[in-house]
Amino acid sequence: MQHYSRLTKMVRRKGVHTDDASDIVQDAYLRLTAALDRTDVRDPGAFLHTTAINLIRDRGRASSSRRHVIAPQNETFEHVACPTPSSEQAAISRQQLVLLEAALAELPPKRRAALVLYRFDDLTHAEIAQRLGISVSMVEKHVRLALNHCRQRMAQMNGDTHD
Incomplete structure (x- = not known):
């Protein structure tokens, strides 16, 4: 939790809305927890920072893609790639x-x-x-x-x- 405040501020400085920033930071911590189960993470702060930046980029790409997709009513999106x-x-x-x-x-x-x-x-x-x-x-x-x-x-x- 020592990185939470710094990480949230960094995400906000990248132009992310407060609610979304909290979600991104929480997702970064979840990924850190999952990574710690599989491997030794030497620098959790750097891992969290890199993960948060990647999550911001992923959300930006997803948002951009959503704006360009015009789907007919009742169309399912089963063919859309998994965001993870x-x-x-x-x-x-x-x-x-x-x-x-x-x-x-x-x-x-x-x-x-x-x-x-x-x-x-x-x-x-x-x-x-x-x-x-x-x-x-x-x-x-x-x-x-x-x-x-x-x-x-x-x-x-x-x-x-x-x-």
């Missing part, structure tokens, strides 16, 4: 999360902190600079280098040597 990921996609996502955690663990502490505060806590560069006691330009550099490192490591770990 397949077990294969869930396994891939868990593997990617493990790879990302490994890439983050390789970063120097301030670089990792700058990236986490920027991407997961949605702080501005100025807020991060103040919190870490460094300049805004150094925050920008840390975030850029951390993102590049994570992208490169994810590509390497996935067997993509074209980067």
Whole structure:
């Protein structure tokens, strides 16, 4: 529950209505609980954040799809895909999360902190600079280098040597 308030604020900042934000956060916690039954989650906060972002995207896609579908009366929607990921996609996502955690663990502490505060806590560069006691330009550099490192490591770990 230590992440609930921060997670709800982050979801609200993404433009989600209060009631929907609560639903998304609750769904994220349910998925974390399910994941903990199957595997060891090293960083529950990061897992919750990533899951909430994915749920926001899924709801956005579903909402967009609903606006484009014009169905005749009495038509059933049995052919509509299930909104939950397949077990294969869930396994891939868990593997990617493990790879990302490994890439983050390789970063120097301030670089990792700058990236986490920027991407997961949605702080501005100025807020991060103040919190870490460094300049805004150094925050920008840390975030850029951390993102590049994570992208490169994810590509390497996935067997993509074209980067």
